[in-house]
Amino acid sequence: MSADGAGVSARRVGGHERVTGQQEYLADIRQPHALHVKLVALDVARARILNIDTTEAEQVPGVSLVMTAADLPQPVPRFGPQFQDRPVLAVGETKYHGEPVAAVAAETKDAAEAAARLVVVEHEVLPAVFSVAEALDPGSPLVQEPGLRPDDPLAGTNILREHHFGWGDVDTSAADLVVENTYTFPIVTHFAIEPHGFMAAPDGDGIVIWSAIQHPYLLQKMMAKLLGMPLASVRVLAPDPGGAFGGKQNAKLEPLVAFIALRTGRPVRLILTLEETFQAVRRASAEITVRTGFVEDGTLAFQDIEANFLIGAYADIADRVVSKSSYLGCGPYRTPAARILARAILSHTTPSTAFRGFGIPQLTWARESNLDEGAHVLGIDRLEIRLRNLVADGEAFIPGDTAADGDWAQSVRKAAELIKWDSPVPAGRGRGLAIGLKSGPTAGLSYSTVRLLADGSGVVYSGTSDMGQGARTIFAQIVSQELGVPLDRISVVMGDTAVVPYDQQTSASRSSVFMGTAVLRACQEIQAQLCEMASRLHGIDASEIVVENGVVRLPDGEAAIVEVLQQGLAPLGGELVGNGEMRKQGDPDHPLGGSAAFFEFNCTATEVEVDQETGETLLHRYVTVGDVGRAMNPIQVAGQDEGAAIMGLGHTLMEHIILDESGRIQNLGAIDYRIPTSNDLPLELVSASVENGDGPGPYGIKGIAEGALLPTAPAVAGAVREATGAFIRDLPLTPERIWQALQERP
C-alpha cells in the first residue's frame, strides 16, 4: 500500500505555498495595466434612484469609466442560479443596504475610491421590509417586481416560494403530549478571511474572468448566456478561495466586472472590502415553529413544522436552501406523520445564499430544542429519547427516499460516552446533546483526467475548488493509492475552465465522493493500460495480471508501476492518460429533484458552565462525532470537523447581523461583528469519527465538512438549560440574552 494513500494523514497538497506566502489568492494576481473598480452604494436599504450625476467623478484624473445601469444593455441583464432576478447594477431602486448603483473604473485604487465618493445619487428613501412579520403583512411593499414572475400566483406577495412536504396524517395522529414552540435563528455572515474579489479581461472575441468561485463551470455557463458568447469563449480562472463556506458558490459581481472590461477594453479588478463582503453574502435567518407529538414513552407520534426563512432581496440559491433543508426537517427519526411547510420570504436585506449546512442548522436548532423540551416534560433522558426514535442502518425515514446509510446510533453512543453522559453533572454546569443530519448532493456530474508521466509522476485535472477543505490532497491520495505515486510527485491542476474538464460544482461536501470517484475511475483506466503493457512485455495474458494499490501483480511476483510504465513506453516515451466520470442523475419525480447521494450525520455533546451573575457561558467540554464512512485523511477530517464546530459556536454564542430601522447593517465589519477567536474555544474540544467504510465514495468515504456545525446550537442550549433551568429559543446565546432569561426564571 502507498505511504500516501487512503487513510493516511498526508501533508496538505498546497500546504507549502500556504505557509510561505506563495499561495496566489485572487487579490495577489497582478494584471499589468488593470483598471481598479470601486462600487458606489447608498447608505440605506431601499431607495428610488432619481438621478445619478457622474460629472464630478469623471473629472478625477485617471478615471476611465463611471458605469451606471444606463450604460448596460437594456433591459439591464439579470442573473441568478435559480431565478434570473438580480440585475448587474441596481435598476430603478436599491433593494438592500450596499447594493451597487454605479461603479467607477480608474487607473489607480486611489482614483477609483476618490471618484466613487463624488458620484451623486439623488434618491428617495422608500418603505421597506426587514422581518418575516413585515414581509408577510399584506400592506407591506413588495420586494420583487411581480413582472419578474408573471405566471406565479405568489407574485403579488413577498413569498418567493412555498414548499409542502410530509407523509401520514398529522391531524389524526394520537399523541399523549404535544409540545409547540417557536425558535429563531439570526442573520449571520460567512466572514471568509479572504474578502470577495473579481477580475475580468477581454480576450480576443471572448473574455477571461477571475473569481475565487466554488463553481467555475456554472459561472462560465451563466456568463456565456449573459454575454451571448459560446462557452469556449468564456474562460474562468478560479484561484483557490481563502475560505468560502458556500458564500462563493454563485456569481455576485462577476457580470459587472465583465461588462466594464468589455466596455473599456481593459483588464479590470474589483477587490471588495470586508464591509462590502458582509453586504454581499449572508445566511438566511429563520423563524421556525415546531409542534412535536409524543407518545408517553417518548416515541414520536408526529412532527409538524412551519419554517419561515427570511431570504434577501434577490433569490440567489436561497430558495433551494429553504426547500432542501426543510425537506429533511424531521431529522433522522422514525416519524409516523410529518407536515412541513417552508417559505422563502423576500426582504430588503442582503441576498442570503448557501452557507455551510445549507439551512439545516436553522431546522436543527428548532427540532432538537423542541425534542429536549418534550423530553423535559415527559421526564425522559435526552439521550434516551433520541436513541428511541433514531432510525436503524438501512431504515427509510422519509418514505420512498434514501434510507439511513450508517449505523448512526454508534455516533450518538460515542458522543454520550465521550461527554460522560451517565456521570453526575458537576455543580453549576449542564450537559446537552443534539443530532444533525444533512443530505449530500441530490445530483451531480464530475469529470477528471489523470496523466501518468514517463518518469512515474502524475498530474490530476479537476474542476473542484480547494477552499481549505483539502480537495487537492484527497485527489492526490487517491492517485497515490492506485498508481503508487508519492504525493510530492503529483500535481493537482484546478481552477481553469480552459484546462480542466467539467465539474458541476463544489458544494454539499461532495468533492471527495463525486470528484474522488471520477479521479479513481481515471486511475482505473490507467491501471487497465498498465495491465495491457505488462501483458505485452511479459507475454502473459492480461487476465493473469492485476494492477492495484500501486503495483503490478504478475503470476510470479510484483513489478513497480514505474518499471512497467517506462519499459512499456519505450522507446518514444510518452504518458498514460485516464479519464473518469461520476454522474448522479436527478429524479424529476422527487420533491427535491433527486435523492440524497449520502447523508452527513453528526452528534454533538457539550458540558457548559453558566455564570449566574453575568450570563456568560464557559464551554468545559465539547464533543463532536461524525459518521464519516472512512477518514481519507484523518488530520484533514479533524480540521474540518473542529472548524465546523467552532464556526457553529459563532452563530450559537455571538454572531448576528443587526439592522437599524432603515435596514442598514449596524455591525458592519470585524470590530462589531465578532466571530470565534482562539480565546473562545471550549476548554476541551474532542473530534471523533465513526468509520464503517459504508460511504459511496472511494474506499467507503462520505462527505464530512458540514456535519459538526449542524447541531451545535441545540447541543449548547440544552446544556445551558440544564445549568440554569432557562429555555432560550432565540440565538445567539449572548450573555445578555442568558442573563435576561435568568431574571425571567419562575
Added chain:
Amino acid sequence: MIPAGALAMTFTVNGTVRTLEVATHHTLLDVLRDQLDLTGTKECCAEGECGACTVLVDGRSVNSCLMLAVEADGSEIATVEGLASDGELGPLQQAFLDKGAAQCGFCIPGQLMSAQALLARNPLPTVDEVHDGLVGNLCRCAGYQQITEAVLAAAESVNR
C-alpha cells in the same frame, strides 16, 4: 503610480534595504503588497481586528493595515516571505505544515508572524499563552487547535 504628496523612505524588509517613494496616506500593508509585490501579507478587515496583515516591525507584531508606510521609515520589517531561508522552511512554517494548521491558508501568514513574535518574547509558551498571543488573528476555518499545536511543536523543536 505615486500621487502628489509622496515621501521618500528607507526601510529594511526581510533583510534587504529598500528605498522608495510612498504616498503619505498609504499604509505599510499597501506598500508591501502593491509597491514591493510582497503579497504574502494579506488584507481582510483593514481595521486592525483580523490580523491577516500582521508583520513584524522592529520585532513587534503590527497590523500593517493600521500603520502608515511612512511611519516605518528606518524600521526593520519582517514578513512571511522572510521566514524561510535558502529554501528551508522556518520551524514555525514546518510545524504548521506538519500539524495541518493551514486549511484555506489565507490567515496563515498573519498567524505565523504573530507566532514568531510570541516565541521571540516567550520561547516556551503554554496553551493559554498561545491562545492569548494569537487572539488577534482570526481563522474562519477555525483551525485554532492545529495552529496552537503547531506553535507548541515549533517552540519545542527550537528549544530541544
